[in-house]
Amino acid sequence: MKKIKININNKNYFAKLGETILDVALREKIEIPHLCKHPDLSIKANCRVCLVEVKGMGLVTSCSTQVEEAIEVFTETENIKRARKTNLELIFAEHIEKCDTCIYQNNCILLKYAKEYDLKISRFEERKKHYPIWQFSDSIQFDSSKCIDCRNCVEVCEKMQTCNFYEIAERGVETVVKPRGQPVCHPELLPVPDWNSRAGVSESSNQVSEMPKQVRHDTCLDLLNNNDNKFDCTYCGQCIAHCPVGAISGVAHWQDVEKLLENRGNKILIAQIAPSIRVSIGEEFGQEPGKIMTGQLAASMKKLGFDYAFDVSLGADLTTYEEARELIKWLESSKPRPMFTSCCPSWVKFVEFFYPEFISHLTTTNSPQICSGSIIKTYFANILKKDPLDIIVVSIVPCTAKKHEANLEKHAKVVDYVLTTREYAYLLHKHKIDLPNLKPEDLDKPLGIHSGAAVIYGASGGVMESALRSADYFLRVKKQTGSIKYKKGIAMTRIEFKQVRGTQGIKEATVKVGGQKLNIAVINELGNARDFLEKLKENKIKYDYVEVMACPGGCIGGGGQPVPTNSEIRAKRAAALYKIDENLPIRTAHNNPVVQKIYKKYFKGDEELIEKIFHSKFKAVEKAGYYEI
Amino acid sequence: MFTQKIIKKIKKAGLIGRGCNNFSTADKWELVRKAKAKDEKFVICNVSESEPGVFKDRYILENYPEKVVDGIKIAMKTIHAKKGFIYLNPEYYEQFYDYLINIINSENSNIELYEKPLHDYVGGEETAVVNSMEGKRVEPRLKPPFPVISGFLNEPTLINNCETFYAVSLINSNEYKNTKFYCLSGDGVEDQVLELPVGITVSQALKKFNHTPNNNFFYQISGGASGTCYNHKQLNRKFSGLASIIIYNINKSEKDVVMKWLDFFKNESCGQCVPCREGTYRLRNIMEEYFTTGKLDKEVFEDLIFSLQNTSFCPLGRISVNAMLSYFKNIKNKNLNEKN
Numbered sequence: 001m002k003k004i005k006i007n008i009n010n011k012n013y014f015a016k017l018g019e020t021i022l023d024v025a026l027r028e029k030i031e032i033p034h035l036c037k038h039p040d041l042s043i044k045a046n047c048r049v050c051l052v053e054v055k056g057m058g059l060v061t062s063c064s065t066q067v068e069e070a071i072e073v074f075t076e077t078e079n080i081k082r083a084r085k086t087n088l089e090l091i092f093a094e095h096i097e098k099c100d101t102c103i104y105q106n107n108c109i110l111l112k113y114a115k116e117y118d119l120k121i122s123r124f125e126e127r128k129k130h131y132p133i134w135q136f137s138d139s140i141q142f143d144s145s146k147c148i149d150c151r152n153c154v155e156v157c158e159k160m161q162t163c164n165f166y167e168i169a170e171r172g173v174e175t176v177v178k179p180r181g182q183p184v185c186h187p188e189l190l191p192v193p194d195w196n197s198r199a200g201v202s203e204s205s206n207q208v209s210e211m212p213k214q215v216r217h218d219t220c221l222d223l224l225n226n227n228d229n230k231f232d233c234t235y236c237g238q239c240i241a242h243c244p245v246g247a248i249s250g251v252a253h254w255q256d257v258e259k260l261l262e263n264r265g266n267k268i269l270i271a272q273i274a275p276s277i278r279v280s281i282g283e284e285f286g287q288e289p290g291k292i293m294t295g296q297l298a299a300s301m302k303k304l305g306f307d308y309a310f311d312v313s314l315g316a317d318l319t320t321y322e323e324a325r326e327l328i329k330w331l332e333s334s335k336p337r338p339m340f341t342s343c344c345p346s347w348v349k350f351v352e353f354f355y356p357e358f359i360s361h362l363t364t365t366n367s368p369q370i371c372s373g374s375i376i377k378t379y380f381a382n383i384l385k386k387d388p389l390d391i392i393v394v395s396i397v398p399c400t401a402k403k404h405e406a407n408l409e410k411h412a413k414v415v416d417y418v419l420t421t422r423e424y425a426y427l428l429h430k431h432k433i434d435l436p437n438l439k440p441e442d443l444d445k446p447l448g449i450h451s452g453a454a455v456i457y458g459a460s461g462g463v464m465e466s467a468l469r470s471a472d473y474f475l476r477v478k479k480q481t482g483s484i485k486y487k488k489g490i491a492m493t494r495i496e497f498k499q500v501r502g503t504q505g506i507k508e509a510t511v512k513v514g515g516q517k518l519n520i521a522v523i524n525e526l527g528n529a530r531d532f533l534e535k536l537k538e539n540k541i542k543y544d545y546v547e548v549m550a551c552p553g554g555c556i557g558g559g560g561q562p563v564p565t566n567s568e569i570r571a572k573r574a575a576a577l578y579k580i581d582e583n584l585p586i587r588t589a590h591n592n593p594v595v596q597k598i599y600k601k602y603f604k605g606d607e608e609l610i611e612k613i614f615h616s617k618f619k620a621v622e623k624a625g626y627y628e629i
Numbered sequence: 630m631f632t633q634k635i636i637k638k639i640k641k642a643g644l645i646g647r648g649c650n651n652f653s654t655a656d657k658w659e660l661v662r663k664a665k666a667k668d669e670k671f672v673i674c675n676v677s678e679s680e681p682g683v684f685k686d687r688y689i690l691e692n693y694p695e696k697v698v699d700g701i702k703i704a705m706k707t708i709h710a711k712k713g714f715i716y717l718n719p720e721y722y723e724q725f726y727d728y729l730i731n732i733i734n735s736e737n738s739n740i741e742l743y744e745k746p747l748h749d750y751v752g753g754e755e756t757a758v759v760n761s762m763e764g765k766r767v768e769p770r771l772k773p774p775f776p777v778i779s780g781f782l783n784e785p786t787l788i789n790n791c792e793t794f795y796a797v798s799l800i801n802s803n804e805y806k807n808t809k810f811y812c813l814s815g816d817g818v819e820d821q822v823l824e825l826p827v828g829i830t831v832s833q834a835l836k837k838f839n840h841t842p843n844n845n846f847f848y849q850i851s852g853g854a855s856g857t858c859y860n861h862k863q864l865n866r867k868f869s870g871l872a873s874i875i876i877y878n879i880n881k882s883e884k885d886v887v888m889k890w891l892d893f894f895k896n897e898s899c900g901q902c903v904p905c906r907e908g909t910y911r912l913r914n915i916m917e918e919y920f921t922t923g924k925l926d927k928e929v930f931e932d933l934i935f936s937l938q939n940t941s942f943c944p945l946g947r948i949s950v951n952a953m954l955s956y957f958k959n960i961k962n963k964n965l966n967e968k969n
Contacts, residue, residue: 046903046942047902048940049903059939059940064771079939083904083935083936083939083940085932086904086932086933087904087940090904090907090908091903091907093911094907123929148903149903149906168766170900171749171896171899171900172895172897172898172900172909173900173906174900175899175900175901
């Protein structure tokens, strides 16, 4: 690409044609504040904060102005300061500060700018005081009184995920972002919301104490203006990850967890960390993306007061083991191809709601957190000689949809609470636990033991690769023994399937597994999944096994991960997971001794019990509940 | 060749687009003609006409609709567009539908009438026109790309004002006499439209309308929302953009006059960008307070104006304070604002 020379603040820089002034400035570490610009999204230029002065052009937004040969740019003139400050103050007056309980308080870009640019934050009266807080089923809360109308959520939901769940309504200062089809803001028309025990508080709001508890959530919603059944939230949380001001957040479980930690009674408290959070949580403590913090996480869980620090990765190994066996059975059956993975609850909801005709393609194997939760409350409860009801399982995950998954009736509360990476980091900050400086510890035995195959679950392609490693093994076992049960002494398994790695939206390959050719595909982002399903519907493509993750790059780009996120950050997180895998002695689920032990000693070949504990069914779902708090 | 000949003729006639952008029509046509289409190009005749005090497009559609249709057909032929549209505000759509459809059908032209969903202000901006026709939110798009390169359905699109097509038709048939339409309205006068030479001054136009400027009135030129206010001594000047004059009784309540403009822009903001969405609202509120209590935070007032004028996404925000500022400066001789 052609390089040109431009001048910023009287210094020369090289730039590529097609780049914007902001692109160049960010690369050269020249500070230009910006809010609506997100590298994953299109340029909207609506916050008007990234102003620069270009000789001959006056004030322009640097995010939307492309570089030209020899342009002279200034980033700190009196005119810029004045306009930028005014626009930031106007934005501040749209955002009701609820800093006290906001989990973004250590990481708030608005507060940062307020300080850096000397904003008079009360110059304009706050205008969104009466704006509602929306809750999307039991997963996500959107506090529209914090919304600065940048529209990132609308775009990410529409373009990346093709769910179109948000819409912009009204005009001018009345403009609102809201769930599609819901009334703009007529509190008197809304029914009193019902609550389940966890609804009612966002990661970042202080609504908790007044909330009625212990009521189910699924009854109240159709009373609302439920216009049609075309749009629904899949709880992926990408709106959260792309909101610059924390207006959207996961439904918080941290308060409940904190209370239990303070007063546990006779309960045993168990925390389990999902594969991907060990390479992302460091960012909440100023570390580089991809910093591996497994040992510190183990120490932190103990320090907070959990009795056991386990790993969802063990659950991932169980999922892999079961899913590989299911795949082999599937390939031999007349079941419709392809078999789809189902460990991403957002993808599952997407199928259940938008494409129920593909429900029969979903593997019935439960997701890692459900598998490990089930094992904790059965196998491990036996070891402890405890009533499962006296065991509280808390998952720490990169995901908001896992909150919904854990709450599904069919999973019988094997996981009690689900914290996002952000929520857990916030809890640590709140309790003055400085994660990077903790002395690393080992995760607890037995359920902290895992393979490398489990850890890569956090990256798009990881589930596929893990399942292929074990499918390859089981196919060989089958050739020798006729059954698909673990057997010692079967030859080396193929480990790496590099074709399925990487962050492309759709990866396709033909792989040889156990002497058999499989057509596979790996998809991330729901928009890509929709394209794929549409092609599948027209019988244009044929596949045997397909992995789908809702979030960009898989769980490492999940809706519960630290903000900000972009492709570079996601690539670093993913690379760290593959590094962990490479360095682990055990790299396949079926070689995990704990997995082997559970199958041998606990299940003892009882396939009915395995079915009961590790599998569940799906059903088409109607539009779920969205209500105003 | 027809294409080059007509563009040359338009160029020679010196035709400037009759909307409010002051862009050379020949240059615009040339840009669309040269642009590469993925599939096909489009022509859109913009009859949004939403600037208060401007009603020349209605006058043209009432009197010369076949010239407008002829102009569109010339444009389609010139830029090789298979399809043309007439983008009408809801009121005009109702009034002119039958009339226009008859002309279009009798000539067998592939021109479709499109009803603008709202009779709003920003919906007349050319990228907002395109959004509107694509069923999207009616608000301006980021430019570039300009519609001449990527407009309706991301295809090269020629969007001209209704009067521009009228003028093109005249140029093509060698009847063009370098005239345009001037509108007069306001206190003590009936709404009138006159076809007068291009480039005359406000005073000359008023003379043709039989109005003698005097100190009982002030005058808003080139649009009732965004136009500039002048006193009776300042009228020896040409129009910039739209040729309209609104006469105001000099004794009209200052509050009524100013609040009408501020309300207008607050209500017409599309809500896309911060300075316009928030700024027009805040400005309206502090001015209402000023008119009630006499108190005004001058710094806030000036900062809001600065931000609106210099950082708004589209022209609507940038010109939203023009009428008020010129009114204070030229009519009230008040120094509320910075000089501009």
